Amino acid sequence: DVKVTQSSRYLVKRTGEKVFLECVQDMDHENMFWYRQDPGLGLRLIYFSYDVKMKEKGDIPEGYSVSREKKERFSLILESASTNQTSMYLCASSSSGQGWQTQYFGPGTRLLVL
Amino acid sequence: ILNVEQSPQSLHVQEGDSTNFTCSFPSSNFYALHWYRWETAKSPEALFVMTLNGDEKKKGQISATLNTKEGYSYLYIKGSQPEDSATYLCAFEVNRDDKIIFGKGTRLHILP
Numbered sequence: 288d289v290k291v292t293q294s295s296r297y298l299v300k301r302t303g304e305k306v307f308l309e310c311v312q313d314m315d316h317e318n319m320f321w322y323r324q325d326p327g328l329g330l331r332l333i334y335f336s337y338d339v340k341m342k343e344k345g346d347i348p349e350g351y352s353v354s355r356e357k358k359e360r361f362s363l364i365l366e367s368a369s370t371n372q373t374s375m376y377l378c379a380s381s382s383s384g385q386g387w388q389t390q391y392f393g394p395g396t397r398l399l400v401l
Numbered sequence: 402i403l404n405v406e407q408s409p410q411s412l413h414v415q416e417g418d419s420t421n422f423t424c425s426f427p428s429s430n431f432y433a434l435h436w437y438r439w440e441t442a443k444s445p446e447a448l449f450v451m452t453l454n455g456d457e458k459k460k461g462q463i464s465a466t467l468n469t470k471e472g473y474s475y476l477y478i479k480g481s482q483p484e485d486s487a488t489y490l491c492a493f494e495v496n497r498d499d500k501i502i503f504g505k506g507t508r509l510h511i512l513p
Contacts, residue, residue: 330490387433
């Protein structure tokens with residue numbers, strides 16, 4: 288079974304802090320994604336990566352950056368956390384090998400910025 | 402802007418009843434349509450992926466159909482059980498190796 292893990296389930300940070308959210312997958316997937324989920328807005332794509340050291344902006348990249356130094360790890364960075372970044376963050380991975388991209392999700396990190 | 406619409410947003414169904422809900426997507430540049438189930442406090446899990454017009458998939462009491470010409474997919478649940486309570490997400494895949502666009506989901510509540 289594919290396993291996607293995220294470093295924290297719950298996180299409380301203060302405005303202005305730098306925040307790192309880590310995601311690790313164990314299935315050698317090429318593609319990794321970061322989403323945030325807010326009530327009434329569904330899943331919104333922040334950043335994604337199709338390979339090591341590659342990154343692409345999603346729909347809402349402002350205020351975020353990412354790092355993919357190793358194939359299995361995709362990090363989301365909030366350079367200076369703000370209260371409007373309080374949200375549920377979901378990481379996902381997928382393989383390009385089968386054509387379509389079924390995504391495998393981590394358990395999510397619920398971030399509260401005070 | 403490509404948009405994926407799901408309806409209804411929320412649904413309450415009596416245990417044992419059958420139900421269905423809809424995912425609408427752009428009919429151009431279609432590559433694949435995915436359905437996910439997202440239970441509270443868990444991760445979204447893939448249910449189905451459909452790629453051809455007329456595709457039908459079934460998993461237990463849950464089934465899905467696909468119409469790429471008119472841009473919709475239906476998800477059916479026959480004889481709803483409490484464990485079917487979840488948010489059901491559909492996701493539209495545009496061309497190969499392009500990003501996936503998620504709908505906002507249908508939140509299903511099964512009433513005992």
